[in-house]
Every structure is written in structure tokens, then in C-alpha cells.
Amino acid sequence: MRPQSKVEGETGGNLTTTLKARSPTATSMRSFLIRLSGAGLICVLSLAEAHARTGGEPVAVPQIDLAPCLAAAAADDMDKAAPACAAVIENEKTAKEDLIKALIARGALYARRGQIDRAIADDSRALLLDPGLADVFNARGELWLKKGDKPKAVQDFGAALKIDPNHEKAKANHKAMARELERLGAQMALAGKPSFNCARARKTVERAICGNRELADLDREIFAANARVIREARNPAGAKALQREQDDFIARRNAEFGRPGYDLRKAMQERLQRINGVDGY
Structure with a gap:
């Protein structure tokens, strides 16, 4: 018979029982390590594959x-x-x-x-x-102008000049638009106002003109057109003849207004057409 070891003697059957109790923990740990090693291996293989595809260089962003x-x-x-x-x-x-x-x-x-x-x-x-592109501001201003948006066009031309005060195209565009807006502003200020002072209007036809925006604008346009052709007349005699024709129109207008069949608007439109060249001027 084999002699009983000291350990066996001291513990008896308890050592075998203890090892058996600990075996599940050891098995679980071994299984975990195996799984961990597998995951790590997959990771390493993935990195190696990526490294092989790129030749060891970082992936470049295509230009x-x-x-x-x-x-x-x-x-x-x-x-x-x-x-x-x-x-x-x-x-x-x-x-x-x-x-x-x-x-x-x-x-x-x-x-x-x-x-x-x-x-x-x-x-x-x-x-x-x-925002520092003067050429683009000028180009967009010209586009706004084509769309008929003059205030935005002037704004862009001004922005171009603020960036580059010597920008030739922007200077020319801004100057032209400033004059155009000034002219439009003057027209708006005069809109509905005839060539004479309505506060001093005494004749019935004059009061009718003052009371109608379209007639008032026609009267002002006739006055301005007549002044232009007189100024452009070839000689003093021609200028006097043109003024006499205008005076005759005013006298006829004053006398015929209110009579049956007289159309003041039509008479004024025909007079403006005649001055502006329909009949040879």
C-alpha cells in the first residue's frame, strides 16, 4: 500500500473536491482567452489586408x-x-x-x-x-441690371468699388446707374404734375389737367418736348415758328375743351406725337 501523503493526510478528500469546484472557472477563462485571441487575430488580419492594399501608405483623398x-x-x-x-x-x-x-x-x-x-x-x-471679389460683384451687378433690378445693381457696383476704387467697369456702371436713378427719381417727384402751377390754375381745362395724373404727365411731356425742338431749331425763325405752333395748340385746347366731341386726352397725345417727329420734326 502507497503511503498517504502529508497533504492527503491533512486534507483528506477535501483537495479533490476543491479542484473540482474550481474547474468551471478555469474552463470559462480558457474559453474567454480563446475568443479574445480570435477577435484579435481578425483585427490584425484586417489591418494587414488594408496595409497590403495601400502599399503601407495612408489612404489618400481623391482630388x-x-x-x-x-x-x-x-x-x-x-x-x-x-x-x-x-x-x-x-x-x-x-x-x-x-x-x-x-x-x-x-x-x-x-x-x-x-x-x-x-x-x-x-x-x-x-x-x-x-466677399472680396470685386469682379464678381460687378458681374452680378450687370446681371441685376439685365433683370431690371436697378437698386441691387447699384448696390453691387458700389460694393465692387469699395473693394477696388479703381475698378474701371464698376466705376462706369455705377456712374451710369447713378444718373439713371437720379433721372427716375426726378420723374417720380414730378409724376402727376403738369408744366404749370396748379395753385394758379384758373381755366377749366387747366383744373381738369391738374385733377388727372395722366393728363398732367402728358402736359409736362408736351412742354418738355416743345422746349427741346425749339432749342434744336436750325435758326431763330424756325424756333419762333415752332413756338407759335405750340401757342396755337394751347389756344385751341382752351377754347374747345368742354365742347361736344372734344377729347382732351386724344388731342394732347396727338400733339406730343407731332412734336416728337411723327410729322417730320
């Missing part, structure tokens, strides 16, 4: 080629420019400088093709990205 957009826009080729520029403009990774160039190029192409609203939209987006 958008701006050249086809600029070339097609410069050649006025809408079929090629539309997709080429859209590829640059709609890509979130396009550099800011390239995006501005593409917007300006496409906007200019739209403008040449008469697509004013689209051109304004591209120029406006470019100006949001860079």
Missing part, C-alpha cells in the same frame, strides 16, 4: 480635377461644362479655392447663355465664400 470645368466654360461648351463643373461644385471635398473658380466659370457661362437667375446664384455663392 477633383478642376481643369475640364474651366476649359469647357471658356470654350462656351455647356454640354461639357455642366457635368464637369457640377462634379467640382457638388463634391464636399473640393478645396475652397477650386470651388470658387468653378462657380465663377459656370456663372459666366450661364450669363452668356442668358440664364440670368442661375448666373446670379453661382456668383452669389462665390461671394459668400469670398
